Amino acid sequence: MDVDFFVQQLVNGLTLGSVYALIALGYSMVYGILKLLNFAHGEVYMFGAFIGYFVLSALGGASSPSIPVAPLLVIMFLAAMLGAGLLGVVIERYAYRPLRNAPRIAPLISAIGVSFFLQASALLLFTAQFRTYDTPQLIPIDTTGRIDAGPLHISLTRILVIVSTIGLMIALTLLVSRTRLGKAMRAVSYDREAAAMMGIDPDKVIVATFFIGSALAGAAGVMFGLVFERVFHLMGFTAGLKGFTAAVIGGIGNIPGAMLGGLIIGLAESFSTGYISSTFQNLIVFGILIVILLVRPTGLLGSPVLKKV
Amino acid sequence: MSRIGSDDWVEQQELRSEYYTGFTGPARKAFDRVGPGPRFFAFLAICAIFPFFPTVADSDFLIRVGVNVLLFALLALGLNIVVGWAGLLDLGYVAFYGFGAYMYAWLSSSQFDVHLPTELVIPIVITASAGLGLLLGLPSWRLVGDYLAITTLFFAQIFVELMLNLDRLTPPWRDEPLDVTGGPNGIPGIDDMRIFTIDFEQTRDYYFLLLAIFAVVVVGLYYINESRTGRGWRASREDPLAAELMTTPVNRLKLLAFAMGAAVAGLTGSVFAAVQTGVFPQNFEVALLIMIYAALILGGAGSISGAVLGAIIIAAVPEILRTPENARYLFYGVLIASLLIVVRPWKRVAGIVAAVIVFGFAAHEIVALIWPDVVVGVEDGGLGGLLDSWVLVVDDHETLVNFAFVFLVAAVLILTQLRGESRMLLLIPTIYLAAFVWENRLVAEPSVTRQLLFGAILVAMMTKRPQGLLGTPRVENPI
Secondary structure, eight states, rough: OOHHHHHHHHHHHHHHHHHHHHHHHHHHHHHHOOOOOOOTTTHHHHHHHHHHHHHHHHHHTSSSSSHHHHHHHHHHHHHHHHHHHHHHHIIIIIIIIIGGTTTTTTHHHHHHHHHHHHHHHHHHHHHSSSSEOHHHHHOOOOOSGGEETTEEEEEEEEEEEHHHHHHHHHHHHHHHHHHHHHHHHHHHHOOOOHHHHTTHHHHHHHHHHHHHHHHHHHHHHHHHHHHHHHOOTTTHHHHHHHHHHHHHHHOOOOOHHHHHHHHHHHHHHHHIIIIIISTHHHHHHHHHHHHHHOOOOSSOOOOOOOOOO | OOOOOOOHHHHHHHHHHHHHHSSSSSHHHHHTTOOOOHHHOOOOOETTTGGGHHHHHHSHHHHHHHHHHHHHHHHHHHHIIIIIOOOOOOOOOOHHHHHHHHHHHHHHETTTEEEEEHHHHHHHHHHHHHHHHHHHGGGGGOHHHHHHHHHHHHHHHHHHHHHHHTTSSSOOOOOOOOSSSOOGGEEEEOOOEETTTOOOOOSHHHHHHHHHHHHHHHHHHHHHSSSSSHHHHHHHHHHHHHHHHHTTHHHHHOOOOOOOOHHHHHHHHHHHHHHTTEEEEGGGSSSHHHHHHHHHHHHHTHHHHHHHHHHHHHHHHHHHTTTTTHHHHHHHHHHHHHHHHHSOOOHHHHHHHHHHHHHHHHHHHHHHHHTTTTTETTTTTTTTTTGGGOOEEEOOOOHHHHHHHHHHHHHHHTTTTTOHHHHHHHHHHHHHHHHHHHTTTTTGGGHHHHHHHHHHHHHHHHHHHHTTTTSSOOOOOOO
């Protein structure tokens, strides 16, 4: 077997997996707290990618940036995360909060509506054309922009994506396990009423969750733009589906599960493209999901749900 | 789950009494009191105008619209079985529609050189679709709610992917690749239907065929809904566990719902394939699913007449949007109608309309004074030229209109939170802003407008009137 090719696929899979894992985290956090499947999450990710693109263009574009590359990237990420986070909060406020006590099918349909609305808005605002980040101009892929390890060439962009994903995940894990907010989030996801009786404001916690989850999706959008360069108004749908798949495979509502699921989906996708065929890549990913759901409905790391009477 | 410090019973009672407020309240109360039986027959009487539609509509285009409406109504009726009655969120529904269309295409086109008689093909399609529905229904035994939704959505995705890619697959027993679905180019040149001695050639013929199918399906569904099976569906929708304990065969009913929904969709699909004389993968994508859902939700899930009404609105409105002049009438009509519904008392509506008109003329004058080169008139002087000096139409300022759109969305969202005077005050510029965005952008892009509209309909209906226009209000205990 060709080791070179294998490692290349591995790196591709890890990069893609990072993006999916970040999207999956947003799904998983929201589901954990509200038991709501946020269909509009993929669209938030798409808006994040566009915000990154517009910040890049506003600061001179990839070919002639007006500020050094490192701060430029930081600003892109921060702007996309902030913008996507605020979008998530607005969605929660107007599409989900009025339905807090409605039957479960209602917020789901509302979420589908939001997703459709955002997609059409993006089509209206940004038109149907592809926008390109033009990353090779920003971070050159010649010898300065990549790491050579013997026969392997790994581009700096991919390393940047993988490393910053790991950073974000560590930050999120610390946030959930160490801070007061994290404690409140865990409490609300465990039992909203009981948490409210203990003096936690569930609405505030839910808003914070939406902000953090959507900000992660925004970061994922910029990462996708940097690695795959093209952003367009339909990118959110498939990515959202894959992110959700990742969340479900890992066990929805479970943060390490989302990370694991993202990596599994990313690797499965890149290896099936590399070794089987790119035509059936999506089929393989969806097939994996259906099999896992049927065999283990709560995902790999999820705990079984008790049926309440 | 209820809010803390509030009593469930009191809250529900308040919900019930607050439900019929506003000036449309008495009308709605009277309407809801009519009861499902008489309402259904009233609906049948209204449906009786369908057969006379082609005699009134002379142009081929109008007949085509009629065919679309009927196709949509059938699809919404099928979806209503699964979503409305059985309460299973099936997001793979379009796949059955597509499957029926492709089945018909395979059995009566030159793709495999099979040209079976239609009276044989249709039972095959129905049986095969129902069988596929049973298969997809199986996961509903283990998966509930969101998980079922996502599994079925993946099924729909897999269907489209398969249809896109099964054009060059080499099965093990053959040497050269086999073209099953025609890939992205689909299967063109499908035979017309021919049932016994009747040939269906023109769109008008298909209109009557669809009408016959529609009548059979509506009556059939009505009786099924009234039967033991229908009650079983509703019982297992409200509380599967309790229904199971009352010896309702919940799992079998779920499968039956899936199979029946799929059968209706498959049948509709085969007629669609024959009308279009071709099937293409992009006919069966998620956008269509959203439209069917929008129709069902708008009309009222769980109600036959609601599903049909929703389908009529969803299928006919985009056709009106096609020409700017009609679209304009629709837009201002809807604007005034929604003002009448939202704003009370009516005296205020007159005030607001007057204020908006004054506001518009003033804004138009000011902008024309400051930047005279930006302002251009409304093309072909809409509404008898009245709009010309009222609404601002700017030349070539896409960014400005984009920002206006974002502001409009923000303003509408803020409006929903305001009460009293401040709401009325904000309403005036918002309406003007809406007219501005509409005239500058939306009127020229009907397809985007349609998408925006459907998305907004789903959200607004869910937050304001979850049971839809014709659905019966239910105050239920969420789990």
